[in-house]
Amino acid sequence: MNRITPIFIIALIALLSVSGMAQDKAARLERIDKFVQSYVDNGRLNGAVVLIEKDGRRVYEKTFGYRNVDSREAMSEDAIFRIASMTKPVISVAAMILYEEGLFSLDDPVSKFIPEFTNPTVVDTYNENDTTYTVRPASREITVRDLLSHSSGLGYAQIGDSRQNAIYYKNRINGGIGTPYSPLSEMIPKLAKLPLMNDPGSVFLYGLNTDVLGYFVEVVSGQPLDAFIKERIFDPLGMKDTYFYLPESHKSRLVPLYKYDDKLAEQDSLINLKMTFHRDYPLYSGEYFSGGAGLSSTAEDYMKFARMLLQEGKAGDTWILAPQTVRMMHTNQIGDHLMWGDGEMESRFGLGFGIFTRAAFRAYGMPEGAYGWSGMYASHFWVDPANNVTVVIMRNIWPTPDWDLSQRIVPVIYQALTVD
Structure with a gap:
């Protein structure tokens, strides 16, 4: 009996220790619940889906609020969101698949494949009063690397500065997002004939590069963009809910687009610079495949994409990309230039992804070397190789005063991952 008692006590202590750790982990995960739920409770957000994986395991999945506020329909895990600019990483991966096949070099001129980009010009002078401008020859041609790193000099229609908006509007160039009409083969050659906003390679300028x-991708592969990404990315990853335009069977799962000004309300289709923004574009039978912003997806589907990136291109027994290529993609490609000109955050950009630097860790705890992107309608994702973590946050609200949720949630997430 005396020999059994110590063993019993040791086992009891171990059991209590494990139980205490489990309680601590549950309490820390609950902080994420409370954080996101507070936005719903305060009437600033209709709903969201948050997924977190660490070390290859799902450690957090939760839905919040309502898919539809008016009907009080609860948010569901299979809800479909407009992911806007989170389309860009997908199309960048598509391009790099063709790169691995030796079909182009990153420093090939784009005009080799799209002749309309030959001999580009740059805006030299611009008159704000009447939107007239003069041009000069660009210092060099745009390369494929420039497109992938947003350093081509192309601006953004509708969401760019006044100069970009005016020049593109006069020439009927749209921002891609929410615009289902006119195929890429019509819009992109027309865009190519317009002047750049600056010389290629001279500055990071967020623009229509990924469109x-x-x-x-269509020209090089010989396939429509939607068909190529389905065959080479979505099908191998099992992404069954990601489309430019939703099939009839999926339309009921699209989350309404909300806005928050002084109160939460469903967003209307917008008129921005006299150009229509179609709120419900995923429900149309469109022909414009916006590589910069056109996809809709679920949190689960996008996590499959993020997981592939964390695994350096591998999905199960399938390789989408080689590890070397994925590493290239989250390596700084813009030198000493800054994203957004933000000196405090010292942001950098790779081939399709924003890269978090030491400054991001200093500012709000985002691990240095993590990478990812966000969508206009407040969806976010990141991949953190150092900690083996992937995060997907889906919302559909614009405008919102709470864009910084994506920064504020970072310490809330990582504190929960300290107990495993």
């Missing part, structure tokens, strides 16, 4: 890249 051009989508057309580039």
